[in-house]
Amino acid sequence: MATDTPTDTDFGQVSRTKDVAFRLLALAATLVGIVSLAALLANVAVDAVGWLNWGFITSPPHPDPYEAGFLPALVGSIAIMLLIALITFPVGVGAAVYLEEYANDGLLTRFIQLNIANLAGVPSVVYGLLGLGLFVGLLGFGYGTVLAAAFTVALLILPIVIISAQEAIRAVPDSQRQASYGMGATKWQTIRNVVLPRAMPGIMTGTILALGRAIGETAPLIMIAAPTTVFGIPNSFESKVSAMPLQIYTWASYPETEFQYGVVAAGVVTLLIVLLTINSIAIVIRNRYQQRT
Amino acid sequence: MSQPDFSHDGIRTARGKAFRYLFMLCALLSILTTVAIILTLLVDAVDFFAEISLVEFLTGTRWSPTNEPVAFGVLPLISGTLVITVGSALVALPIGLLTAIYLSEYASERRRAYLKPALEVLAGVPTVVYGYFALVYVTPALDTFLPLSTFNALSASIMVGIMIIPMVSSISEDAMSAVPDSLRQASYGLGATKFTVSTSVVVPAAVSGIFSSFILALSRAIGETMIVAIAAGQTPRLVDVTDPAGLFLNSIQTMTAAMVQIGTGDIVGQGEAYKSLFAVGLTLFVITFAMNLVSELVASRYREEYR
Amino acid sequence: MTMSDEQLLSSDTESSDDQPAPTPGTDGLTDSTDIDTGERSATERTLLEARDLSVYYGKEQALDSVDIEIPEKQVTAVIGPSGCGKSTFLRSINRMNDLVDAAHVDGELVFDGKNVYDDDVDPVALRRKIGMVFQKPNPFPKSIRDNVAYGLRVQGKDDGDVDEKVHTALERAALLDEVEAQLDSSGLDLSGGQQQRLCIARAIAPDPDVILMDEPASALDPVATSKIEDLIEELAEEYTVVIVTHNMQQAARISDKTAVFLTGGELVEFDDTDKIFENPEHDRVEDYITGKFG
Numbered sequence: 027m028a029t030d031t032p033t034d035t036d037f038g039q040v041s042r043t044k045d046v047a048f049r050l051l052a053l054a055a056t057l058v059g060i061v062s063l064a065a066l067l068a069n070v071a072v073d074a075v076g077w078l079n080w081g082f083i084t085s086p087p088h089p090d091p092y093e094a095g096f097l098p099a100l101v102g103s104i105a106i107m108l109l110i111a112l113i114t115f116p117v118g119v120g121a122a123v124y125l126e127e128y129a130n131d132g133l134l135t136r137f138i139q140l141n142i143a144n145l146a147g148v149p150s151v152v153y154g155l156l157g158l159g160l161f162v163g164l165l166g167f168g169y170g171t172v173l174a175a176a177f178t179v180a181l182l183i184l185p186i187v188i189i190s191a192q193e194a195i196r197a198v199p200d201s202q203r204q205a206s207y208g209m210g211a212t213k214w215q216t217i218r219n220v221v222l223p224r225a226m227p228g229i230m231t232g233t234i235l236a237l238g239r240a241i242g243e244t245a246p247l248i249m250i251a252a253p254t255t256v257f258g259i260p261n262s263f264e265s266k267v268s269a270m271p272l273q274i275y276t277w278a279s280y281p282e283t284e285f286q287y288g289v290v291a292a293g294v295v296t297l298l299i300v301l302l303t304i305n306s307i308a309i310v311i312r313n314r315y316q317q318r319t
Numbered sequence: 320m321s322q323p324d325f326s327h328d329g330i331r332t333a334r335g336k337a338f339r340y341l342f343m344l345c346a347l348l349s350i351l352t353t354v355a356i357i358l359t360l361l362v363d364a365v366d367f368f369a370e371i372s373l374v375e376f377l378t379g380t381r382w383s384p385t386n387e388p389v390a391f392g393v394l395p396l397i398s399g400t401l402v403i404t405v406g407s408a409l410v411a412l413p414i415g416l417l418t419a420i421y422l423s424e425y426a427s428e429r430r431r432a433y434l435k436p437a438l439e440v441l442a443g444v445p446t447v448v449y450g451y452f453a454l455v456y457v458t459p460a461l462d463t464f465l466p467l468s469t470f471n472a473l474s475a476s477i478m479v480g481i482m483i484i485p486m487v488s489s490i491s492e493d494a495m496s497a498v499p500d501s502l503r504q505a506s507y508g509l510g511a512t513k514f515t516v517s518t519s520v521v522v523p524a525a526v527s528g529i530f531s532s533f534i535l536a537l538s539r540a541i542g543e544t545m546i547v548a549i550a551a552g553q554t555p556r557l558v559d560v561t562d563p564a565g566l567f568l569n570s571i572q573t574m575t576a577a578m579v580q581i582g583t584g585d586i587v588g589q590g591e592a593y594k595s596l597f598a599v600g601l602t603l604f605v606i607t608f609a610m611n612l613v614s615e616l617v618a619s620r621y622r623e624e625y626r
Numbered sequence: 627m628t629m630s631d632e633q634l635l636s637s638d639t640e641s642s643d644d645q646p647a648p649t650p651g652t653d654g655l656t657d658s659t660d661i662d663t664g665e666r667s668a669t670e671r672t673l674l675e676a677r678d679l680s681v682y683y684g685k686e687q688a689l690d691s692v693d694i695e696i697p698e699k700q701v702t703a704v705i706g707p708s709g710c711g712k713s714t715f716l717r718s719i720n721r722m723n724d725l726v727d728a729a730h731v732d733g734e735l736v737f738d739g740k741n742v743y744d745d746d747v748d749p750v751a752l753r754r755k756i757g758m759v760f761q762k763p764n765p766f767p768k769s770i771r772d773n774v775a776y777g778l779r780v781q782g783k784d785d786g787d788v789d790e791k792v793h794t795a796l797e798r799a800a801l802l803d804e805v806e807a808q809l810d811s812s813g814l815d816l817s818g819g820q821q822q823r824l825c826i827a828r829a830i831a832p833d834p835d836v837i838l839m840d841e842p843a844s845a846l847d848p849v850a851t852s853k854i855e856d857l858i859e860e861l862a863e864e865y866t867v868v869i870v871t872h873n874m875q876q877a878a879r880i881s882d883k884t885a886v887f888l889t890g891g892e893l894v895e896f897d898d899t900d901k902i903f904e905n906p907e908h909d910r911v912e913d914y915i916t917g918k919f920g
Contacts, residue, residue: 036740037737037740037742037747037748037751037752037754037755038748038751039748039751040510040512040748040750040751040754042512044512044514045512045513045514048514048517048518049421049425049513049514051417052417052418052420052421052425053421053425055413055414055417055418055421056417056418056421056422056426056434056438056488058414059414059418059438059441059481059484059485060434060437060438060440060441062481063440063441063444063481066452066456066457069452069456070451070452070456116345117345117348118345119345120341120342120344120345120346121342121345121346121348121349123342123345124339124342124343124345124346125346127342128339128342128343129343129346137350138346138347138349138350140612140615141349141350141353142349143611143615144353144608144611144612144615145349145352145353147535147538147539147542147607147608147610147611147614148356148542148604148607148608148611149541149542149543149544149575149603149604149607150542150544151542151544151575151578151579151600151603152356152360152542152600152603152604152607153356154578154582155356155359155360155578155596155597155600156352156355156356156359156360158359158596159359159360159362159363159597160355160359181352184348184349184352185349188346188349212331212335213335213339214334214335214338217338238443239443241445242444242445242446242447242448243445244445244446244447244544244545245446245544245545245548245575245578245579248579248582248583249578249579249582249596251582271445271447271448271545272447274447274448274451275447275450275545275548275549278447278450278451278454278455278549279549286454286455287455290451290455294448294451297445297448298444298448301443301445305443427727499764501760501762501764502764502766502767504722504725504758504760504764505758505760505764505765505766505825505828506766506776506780507722507725507753508720508722508753508757508758508760508829508838509753509754509757509758509776509777509780509781509828509829509832510750510751510752510753510754510777510780510781510832511750511780512750515780519776519779519780520766523766523767523768524766524767
């Protein structure tokens with residue numbers, strides 16, 4: 027922009043040294059965690075090369091690192107996860123429907139809401155003690171069984187499922203409910219035919235992400251005395267079960283370098299791939315839903 | 320011609336009620352869970368305190384649940400937990416706060432769109448993986464220039480810190496985004512730079528949200544289990560605060576790690592060691608529950624500040 | 627205007643109640659403004675000048691080749707229907723539009739001989755010469771004292787007696803009497819009208835040359851509005867005031883010059899206020915003034 031006027035006013039310059047320095051500092055802070063994690067992931071991926079192969083995926087554990095496999099832990103994790111999904115989905119959606127569609131804004135509702143937020147922050151090891159005392163002790167599900175493991179971790183992720191389902195239900199526009207009531211529908215008909223179908227992709231996404239959290243949980247399984255090493259695949263709810271993170275924890279304490287930098291790395295990469303798959307499914311569901319509206 | 324029938328349909332009403340109560344039951348299950356946690360912890364903890372006095376538990380300076388002579392002083396575990404909490408706070412609080420400022424005030428819409436999910440990944444990695452990273456990568460790397468033990472509080476603190484960064488940054492950023500733009504405009508209108516706007520207007524106005532995120536993150540660090548169980552070691556010791564380097568360079572044991580240690584051992588029957596699990600668990604639960612409650616109450620205050 | 631320049635310029639701050647403040651009749655569009663323009667036009671000097679100034683938000687044009695000369699130490703009102711670009715014009719003066727990513731400016735805005743859109747102009751430094759008051763009162767959630775002192779601190783003018791400067795600014799904003807006893811309580815505890823006067827005090831504390839006001843009374847009740855209007859007339863003794871308003875009576879009451887923007891960001895007419903309201907050149911402006919349009 028050209029100016030043809032003589033400039034007799036000088037606004038001066040305000041120093042931006044602090045501004046620029048702060049901006050760079052803040053950017054560096056934002057990246058430091060991401061970059062560190064990326065470096066660690068690269069390390070473990072490189073270490074897993076040669077160890078993560080078909081034999082590893084399809085064999086039971088073995089004291090010889092070159093024979094050791096991950097199959098029972100992999101199958102155990104998936105079995106636990108499926109059972110968790112069966113438990114948390116109906117209960118979580120039910121609770122969310124109640125809180126969003128039925129409950130008034132009274133004291134009880136606020137108490138339930140506060141309680142759910144608080145439960146989401148209870149350390150997982152404490153849930154382990156709940157499982158040990160309630161499911162193993164009182165209800166006799168047995169030490170380290172599929173059933174005990176699934177119920178314990180299900181209670182742990184239930185608050186997350188409820189909160190995300192509530193958000194999905196809240197996102198359904200009120201005009202949709204009004205339209206349904208205007209047609210003479212009852213509350214239940216409105217929920218079943220209008221609210222839930224519309225909220226379902228969001229609920230699914232939230233639940234699947236919560237299952238991703240569940241599959242990485244270790245401490246609760248330790249507390250309910252899930253066996254650290256299992257050689258067979260679980261074939262019933264009462265079977266003793268191991269899980270991927272638990273097997274990783276066990277192997278990480280082996281002193282041999284072949285375990286520390288080989289077998290465990292392969293286990294970690296397997297766990298992360300399963301986790302990535304689960305999260306990708308959630309994202310695909312969310313994106314497909316976003317395209318439709 | 321008969322009048323139209325607007326009367327209630329009994330079956331429909333009953334079905335509506337049934338669903339209502341069914342859903343309510345699901346919601347009440349969350350309260351039941353809390354009650355169950357408290358009862359489970361209390362029943363065995365009360366048994367435990369019948370044998371070991373509460374005073375002895377809370378003031379004892381030696382923790383040795385299985386090796387003779389047994390001792391059940393929780394102080395060494397609490398001090399170990401504090402070391403990890405302080406260490407991870409030193410990592411996560413400043414980094415998380417700066418991250419929140421960057422995302423809320425500096426980053427473009429596009430950059431924020433890929434930075435935020437990337438940060439969330441930090442909280443999504445299983446803790447057992449972080450623990451393994453700390454043990455086999457971080458500790459050997461730091462050992463090249465620090466006199467580190469194989470198991471040490473430093474690597475574990477760094478890893479716990481990285482894990483809780485997104486917790487600090489996302490809640491703080493929410494609070495900063497809630498600061499009305501009119502305040503920023505007022506500040507720019509007075510000739511403030513972005514740095515001044517961020518530090519003298521946005522951060523002070525968002526302070527209760529930031530505070531809430533800090534407490535929640537600390538509570539998460541206190542309850543973190545696998546990272547410390549794998550990387551920080553199993554050495555219950557009352558830490559010596561006059562030797563800050565020694566605190567971090569050596570092995571310690573947190574409350575959570577002690578629980579894992581007992582849990583992985585063969586718990587036979589209902590011995591003192593088994594019951595001590597619940598006493599430590601109760602202590603942990605009370606501390607974290609109180610912190611979460613405070614965080615939630617502070618957060619609900621900031622949500623009301625700018626409506 | 628009857629108030630002497632010395633009174634407001636001297637730091638000896640006597641309350642303006644001692645001298646009758648000029649209170650132009652609310653219905654008389656002519657009597658007050660006649661005197662104003664007559665008196666001031668003698669010493670009139672252009673402080674702000676827009677030359678072929680256009681502003682775009684993305685592809686949308688918000689301001690269309692505006693040419694205007696705004697005189698020093700007078701009140702210039704900018705009126706027009708909503709969406710006419712009057713706020714955009716105001717924000718282009720202190721480059722607040724820079725904060726909008728998609729905003730793009732063509733032409734010149736000359737401040738005292740310097741085009742503020744020259745490459746060597748630092749918008750932050752520019753804004754330190756131009757105070758701004760916004761539509762909705764926006765005090766910081768800080769004490770009254772810290773609100774007024776904020777600009778001084780930001781601009782590095784907090785050497786010397788900050789407290790005295792705070793008092794002076796509050797006095798000029800006609801707020802001191804009401805808040806002197808509670809300077810350390812939150813600015814948010816004040817009423818809407820008091821908050822807006824606090825924002826004016828905040829804007830004038832660093833002693834800028836120009837004060838921009840974006841519908842400063844639109845969120846206030848009539849009593850608070852009349853206080854703000856009195857204040858604006860007093861401020862013009864010392865500052866160049868540019869005020870955007872959608873309230874035509876307000877523009878007629880307090881301004882010396884009036885600029886009328888109509889749809890499309892076009893400046894249709896700019897003249898002495900009484901001329902605009904009595905005998906505008908353009909039919910479109912007359913239609914707007916008389917309420918036939920907009």
